[in-house]
Amino acid sequence: MEFKKKVLASAVLLGLASQMAMAGDIRWYGSVYNKFLDGNQNSQTGLYNNSEFGSGDIGQGTEFELMFEAKVSEKVEVGGRLKSRFDSNYWSNFGGFGGGCEAPAGGGEVTCTGESNPKEAQYLKLRGIYTRITPGYDWIDSVTIGSNDWGIFDPMTIGKMRYIDRDNGSGILAQGALFDDSLRYDFARISLPSLWAGPQFGTGDLHAQDAAYALQLGGNVGDDLNVTLIHEYVQDQELDANDTNATNGRRLETRFANTVTGLKLAWDGLDFLSTNVALYNSSFDIDDSITEARWTPTPSKSVNDTSLLLNVELSDFGVEDLTVSAQYFDIGKDYFSMMASRREADVLLTEGYDAAWGWSRPNYNSKSAGTANVGYGGWRGTQQQVVAVNADNEFTDFDEAQAYSVIGWKGLTVIPRYTIADVDLSLEITLLDFNDNEQACGSAVKADCAMPGLDGVSGWGVGGDYRSVLSPYQDKSTNIFVLRAEHQLDVLGGIDLSGFVKFMGDEDKRVTSNAALADAYSNASTVIAHHKHDDREADYTSFGLSVGAQLHQDLYVKAYYDVYEVDLMDGTIDNVPTVFDGWEQGGGWVEYQTGQHSKNIFGLQADYIISGIEVGAKVEFIHGTYDPEYYQGNADGSVTEVTGAAAIDALVAGSGWNGNIDAPSEDFDYSQYRMKVFVKTQF
């Protein structure tokens, strides 16, 4: 019987038999997850938010997951899970009976309900199935065939890419070590997700052989330096339309290819200093014949670019309990990795923008339309940054993190952290510049831009829905300053106090010459006389306090109150988006938002844990106001605020926003109540 050599070297193993205790055993485990939603939107489109189908904020549903792992023999293991579909599987469906499909009179999309709608019926789906072989050879540790979340690689190349589950992606993974275990390797072939991994959100008609290939090599050089090299190649192929003779087989042609190479160095040579640097190069080649589409997660033409991340951390250097983290980042404006993490990763040190202003898609200008997506309150907390064009925030709850694409970002973040007398302090200073600060993306006209204006899903903030960093006309800078403090009062078993103050300055001159106005604002509803009339300036101020305590051995309760304010000047009344379609207005996609915004969030959170079961509850009461302001442009480029109801009404009536702002001179009030309770039982 042969064992991995290192085991024999490390311990006295009395001939551990091949028919080990685990062989033949199946380990069954799983969970039952119940979610209870309540809110005042009273939407039942699903048990989480979704920009396409709307966001449900009421109802109850159950998800069942049964997982297993089995050691078939000493060298073979299998695992997987059966998981019930969780979407619109409300308890009120009564198990999914009934329903049917209906075609609307006169044509249109067929709608199905009940047993005929997969999102409502609680059928079980197969997930996470893998076979793992550990043959026992020196040069290979394991081969895993099947599902994987690919977390072994890197969020800038191949990252975790949840949709809807973490391990929907399947492939073959070989892992091992060479040269006396000094060089570790991971090699993978991953089938490309045909749903989204390509131009126009897909991999074309022929998808079964499309794949990403990756090789990762890593090891230590000396005692202090760790080196990792990653190379990835993605290929999407289609049948060659020019090969009309099928009798000798069919030729293929490449629809797109994406090559990404990364080199990472981590050095820990000094007790007080940790450094790591990561350099990436990407190349994206696309078939010229593919029609450009606005809704696409890929560039529209072939591009290549680089990205650099440099992290330095000083610990206890000169001052005990003082830690200083710093990151320099430079993400190329054309850096593109098809398989980069779309969420579940955070590639930058900065906490970024406030998720409370995340793409909540409220109808700022329409009192009757209400809200869609996650709602006026936005997501809770800060954002996590990814380098995927299509940062994916679908199927999330309001208390989860929001992902945001940072392609094109460059800048510096410094965060000193200091603990004194049990008060934990941190101060973030981030200075942001953008590699895509260009006019018409550096081309003659914006039609030549490579990156798509993927609105909404990855967009951000008041006035930022359509203007992600991928805006064709941009001249932007952003500063972020955050002070956070935490302390535990030593009374009543410990009372946790925390607070924060945050300022963000965000300016964008957008179009910087009059000559470019015609191209920038090519839609008919926008007539801007001077390039300064579209300048945007937003000052964000937010602060919050929280108090938490372990009221009982099993129960932790926290209350929090946050205030988010924005002073936004989003150009004159003549300014409507540089990328704009008429349908976006009035739907919460693109709205007039210049003015003063204030949002207050009061929340209560409870966590109850006893062995085997966890109950989490969060209730938020949100109220806010929007006080619109209107500006008119002057011939010399200056702007003048217009006041008075009659003057404002006349101004709006004569602008491209006419008909899309209810009662232009009035304030808008918002209130939202939302609750999420989950009960998770592990068995």
Place this chain on the structure above:
Amino acid sequence: MTTKIKTMLKALTAVSTFALSLSAAAGSIEFKDPKGDDIGAGHVVYPTDGVYKPGSFDLKKFIVKSDSKKATFTAELNTTLEDTWGMGSGFAIQMIFVYIDTKPGGHTDSVPGTNVTFASGSEWDKVVILSPQKQSRVISEAQVKAPNILSDIVVPSRTKGKGKKITGKVNLADLGEGDPTTWGYQVVVQSNEGFPAKTDLLTRKVNEYEGQHRFGGQADTDCDPHVLDVLAGDGKGKKSEIAAQIEMLKFECSEDGEIVKLSELSMLRKSK
């Protein structure tokens, strides 16, 4: 914006001044551990997921600070901590067991899931668990998986990670009588596992072959120590302590993977 920055700096100064006024003197002891000994019994290999960065389980320093009411335990590791799983504690993948010998006698069995025992004369009386999990989760797991030692398990109400350090503070009264600087200590570095095996207290398995979230390099059964780094030798961080650790963690398994001899840990003390 300048005004806002000034406001923020003023606030920082005010909070720092307030905090300074609260600071108190403390007695302390410190143990060091050599770099590169996060190999358990000699050949543990990290899981292959990207979150398990080199040095993540490599103990460099262990510090005990105490005043008349509280004891603070700090484990310093050989890499910067990250809260990759959003635990809210500033770290995610590590878990530290601090075994304390406060008086003669005590337990020889370890917390379930680590598969080690304590040598005669090194019995432990209390174990402080520094976990990124909520306190109530750790305690609820212990109630089921370690009922026989439950009264001697202490979990800080707040455990935090910052820089390379994991810190937890507990009431001195929960540890027993005596001077913490004279007690014996053993520190076991493990990994936080949210989906542990039924017998393991939130610990991650060490198997024969490493997996995405499993350590490798030892055996597939529970006859081997599921620990990644411990204090050894004199606790001064000398290279020779690597060999001392491997020697201390020696174990024996039977042909069918049953336990013949578990690894035996010893306590370390700081001589006055």
